[in-house]
Amino acid sequence: MLLTDRQVLILQVIVDDFIRTAQPVGSRSLSKKEEILFSSATIRNEMADLEELGFIEKTHTSSGRVPSEKGYRYYVDHLLLPQKLDRSEIQTVRSIFAEQIYELEKIVQKSAKILSELTSYTSIVLGPAVNDNKLKKIQIVPLNQDTAIAIIVTDTGHVENRMFHFPASVDPSDVEKMVNILNERLSGIPLVHLNASIYKEVAAILRQHIKSYDVLMGSITETLSIPASEKVFFGGKTNMLNQPEFNDIDKIRSLMAMIEQEDGISQLIRKNPKGINVKIGRENNNSAMDNCSLITATYSIGDEKLGTIAVLGPTRMEYSRVIGLLDFISADLSKVLTNLYQNK
Amino acid sequence: MLLTDRQVLILQVIVDDFIRTAQPVGSRSLSKKEEILFSSATIRNEMADLEELGFIEKTHTSSGRVPSEKGYRYYVDHLLLPQKLDRSEIQTVRSIFAEQIYELEKIVQKSAKILSELTSYTSIVLGPAVNDNKLKKIQIVPLNQDTAIAIIVTDTGHVENRMFHFPASVDPSDVEKMVNILNERLSGIPLVHLNASIYKEVAAILRQHIKSYDVLMGSITETLSIPASEKVFFGGKTNMLNQPEFNDIDKIRSLMAMIEQEDGISQLIRKNPKGINVKIGRENNNSAMDNCSLITATYSIGDEKLGTIAVLGPTRMEYSRVIGLLDFISADLSKVLTNLYQNK
DNA sequence: ATTTAGCACTCGTTATGAAAGAGTGCTAAC
DNA sequence: GTTAGCACTCTTTCATAACGAGTGCTAAAT
Numbered sequence: 001m002l003l004t005d006r007q008v009l010i011l012q013v014i015v016d017d018f019i020r021t022a023q024p025v026g027s028r029s030l031s032k033k034e035e036i037l038f039s040s041a042t043i044r045n046e047m048a049d050l051e052e053l054g055f056i057e058k059t060h061t062s063s064g065r066v067p068s069e070k071g072y073r074y075y076v077d078h079l080l081l082p083q084k085l086d087r088s089e090i091q092t093v094r095s096i097f098a099e100q101i102y103e104l105e106k107i108v109q110k111s112a113k114i115l116s117e118l119t120s121y122t123s124i125v126l127g128p129a130v131n132d133n134k135l136k137k138i139q140i141v142p143l144n145q146d147t148a149i150a151i152i153v154t155d156t157g158h159v160e161n162r163m164f165h166f167p168a169s170v171d172p173s174d175v176e177k178m179v180n181i182l183n184e185r186l187s188g189i190p191l192v193h194l195n196a197s198i199y200k201e202v203a204a205i206l207r208q209h210i211k212s213y214d215v216l217m218g219s220i221t222e223t224l225s226i227p228a229s230e231k232v233f234f235g236g237k238t239n240m241l242n243q244p245e246f247n248d249i250d251k252i253r254s255l256m257a258m259i260e261q262e263d264g265i266s267q268l269i270r271k272n273p274k275g276i277n278v279k280i281g282r283e284n285n286n287s288a289m290d291n292c293s294l295i296t297a298t299y300s301i302g303d304e305k306l307g308t309i310a311v312l313g314p315t316r317m318e319y320s321r322v323i324g325l326l327d328f329i330s331a332d333l334s335k336v337l338t339n340l341y342q343n344k
Numbered sequence: 345m346l347l348t349d350r351q352v353l354i355l356q357v358i359v360d361d362f363i364r365t366a367q368p369v370g371s372r373s374l375s376k377k378e379e380i381l382f383s384s385a386t387i388r389n390e391m392a393d394l395e396e397l398g399f400i401e402k403t404h405t406s407s408g409r410v411p412s413e414k415g416y417r418y419y420v421d422h423l424l425l426p427q428k429l430d431r432s433e434i435q436t437v438r439s440i441f442a443e444q445i446y447e448l449e450k451i452v453q454k455s456a457k458i459l460s461e462l463t464s465y466t467s468i469v470l471g472p473a474v475n476d477n478k479l480k481k482i483q484i485v486p487l488n489q490d491t492a493i494a495i496i497v498t499d500t501g502h503v504e505n506r507m508f509h510f511p512a513s514v515d516p517s518d519v520e521k522m523v524n525i526l527n528e529r530l531s532g533i534p535l536v537h538l539n540a541s542i543y544k545e546v547a548a549i550l551r552q553h554i555k556s557y558d559v560l561m562g563s564i565t566e567t568l569s570i571p572a573s574e575k576v577f578f579g580g581k582t583n584m585l586n587q588p589e590f591n592d593i594d595k596i597r598s599l600m601a602m603i604e605q606e607d608g609i610s611q612l613i614r615k616n617p618k619g620i621n622v623k624i625g626r627e628n629n630n631s632a633m634d635n636c637s638l639i640t641a642t643y644s645i646g647d648e649k650l651g652t653i654a655v656l657g658p659t660r661m662e663y664s665r666v667i668g669l670l671d672f673i674s675a676d677l678s679k680v681l682t683n684l685y686q687n688k
Numbered sequence: 689a690t691t692t693a694g695c696a697c698t699c700g701t702t703a704t705g706a707a708a709g710a711g712t713g714c715t716a717a718c
Numbered sequence: 719g720t721t722a723g724c725a726c727t728c729t730t731t732c733a734t735a736a737c738g739a740g741t742g743c744t745a746a747a748t
Contacts, residue, residue: 297463
């Protein structure tokens with residue numbers, strides 16, 4: 001099943017042309033390309049073979065050829081060269097970090113926006129996995145006798161807050177004491193381990209010093225066990241409306257419903273491993289994305305994977321360009337974040 | 345230009361029918377309705393008059409009639425009876441407040457979701473105007489030598505946080521002192537007045553007690569002057585795709601672009617006064633909304649207007665139902681919020 | 689003076705067929 | 719192995735006709 005050089009050349013040109021025009025590619029128009037030195041009849045023969053091998057398809061008996069998912073896969077795996085960014089694009093990306101706002105979430109959100117603008121596809125960025133952030137400070141602000149807000153600040157500057165309730169009988173000074181002890185003992189612990197650590201390391205001390213131990217302990221552990229939300233940011237949600245393959249209302253409906261739902265797509269993205277990953281069409285296992293490809297890249301602080309940035313486009317997406325962009329942005333993002341938060 | 349009773353009846357039936365079916369209404373099908381006791385020929389005459397007066401329109405020379413914006417306006421102003429909610433709907437709405445989560449924003453967000461589900465249109469809720477909330481507590485958490493997070497908690501349980509920078513030379517105990525003074529003096533002040541109050545009431549004391557007065561004062565006032573974002577929540581953003589009037593890709597594109605942009609629509613909504621307001625089609629002054637109506641209602645704590653909830657639908661929207669719903673939800677929301685936050 | 693029946697007319701929708709155009713597969717010649 | 723040539727297929731476009739829903743107008747009925 002190895003392809004000859006000529007078949008590879010033809011496949012490449014078909015994919016490139018189709019990505020550019022969204023029109024099926026015929027043998028005659030192929031033969032006019034300058035890199036093609038043989039006749040349309042030869043091309044027809046080769047195309048028949050490529051079709052039999054499953055790399056290209058016809059939309060109907062007498063139409064030109066269109067890359068199949070297998071064809072795109074071959075293209076992505078073997079033929080594609082990540083596009084270098086030009087000067088102005090590099091500048092645009094760097095502008096993400098230009099403002100002196102060092103909030104992790106803001107940077108991430110802005111990345112999503114710029115990514116969608118540069119690609120004119122839809123971008124999705126999985127916010128940093130807050131659960132792995134380490135506790136910097138916990139504070140409790142009472143609102144009235146039986147309600148208070150717990151505020152959790154992480155080392156990356158992320159702020160989580162949760163309201164909780166307790167009986168009015170609880171002594172305010174008790175709450176204060178508890179917060180002090182928690183801060184002393186839990187600073188630096190990843191959020192996800194907070195609850196375990198409380199039981200293991202702090203419970204005994206708390207019990208000694210605090211009158212309403214049972215009640216408060218119940219409230220605080222319940223509050224801390226709510227999983228820190230891993231946020232999803234979108235850019236260009238409606239960009240897909242401009243792609244010619246989505247001139248069909250039904251396709252739009254199912255795709256938009258899928259994007260709007262957010263959960264499904266964030267799961268799809270989350271499970272991707274480090275580095276660049278390309279999922280083409282049905283490889284995504286989601287019927288709403290049959291005509292879409294999803295390219296993901298991870299970003300990190302140091303060696304620790306933090307989150308994922310992704311681009312959703314039609315299968316006929318500019319893989320080369322998008323991969324180049326994602327490559328650059330994710331590396332730059334990791335570099336900046338590492339500098340910001342690594343050595344503190 | 346007064347309409348006869350019969351003309352009003354015909355207009356009403358046309359609007360009702362068109363809202364239900366989305367099809368132009370002809371004289372023959374009208375004459376079959378049981379509330380219509382005269383012939384199709386009579387109806388045709390009346391319809392010709394109504395058309396001349398501008399209440400109804402034809403889509404083409406030999407089509408049935410469709411309400412014009414003026415027709416909808418008359419319907420909304422004179423003919424419409426807000427629909428009462430049935431038992432199960434009331435229950436659904438009440439479920440917004442069932443969970444013991446008293447966070448204002450969560451309640452508001454959930455309202456948007458339920459509103460869009462009950463109407464199958466798009467709902468928009470303008471979050472409470474945080475700027476008018478009163479300061480409960482301000483806290484500052486240092487992240488490293490030159491960065492800290494300012495956390496602002498309001499009396500409604502809303503938490504704002506902002507990162508800011510200062511020279512490493514600033515003494516940490518200075519920061520602590522400042523926070524204490526700010527809390528002592530500024531508690532209860534609406535966020536929007538914080539900056540002014542700092543200068544008026546706290547500056548003198550701060551200058552006395554704090555070494556790095558100038559630098560810190562600069563940082564803190566700059567931080568507080570960033571306007572607290574008034575959040576916009578959407579529900580059912582893609583619901584409009586299911587409306588038959590949006591079978592046209594171009595209409596979808598411009599509408600979705602408008603919804604996605606969020607700013608435009610939130611401005612459109614913000615300026616509406618207390619109570620229920622209906623804007624029909626071009627009354628919205630926005631070409632993307634030519635085929636849409638926007639119904640808004642305000643919610644309050646006590647007498648103080650807090651925010652707005654709105655429904656965006658086609659001009660052919662079920663005004664009676666939506667107005668009934670908005671009426672109920674906004675009243676209920678106001679009641680609950682008033683109970684929660686008024687008497688503390 | 690209203691109301692209604694009747695009818696010619698308009699316009700959108702649907703079905704049908706013809707012509708054009710793009711592209712293929714196959715055969716035979718190079 | 720490559721290419722020219724040609725019949726064939728399928729989509730797209732356009733014109734045409736038939737049908738149906740609905741109107742406006744006239745004249746008769748109430």
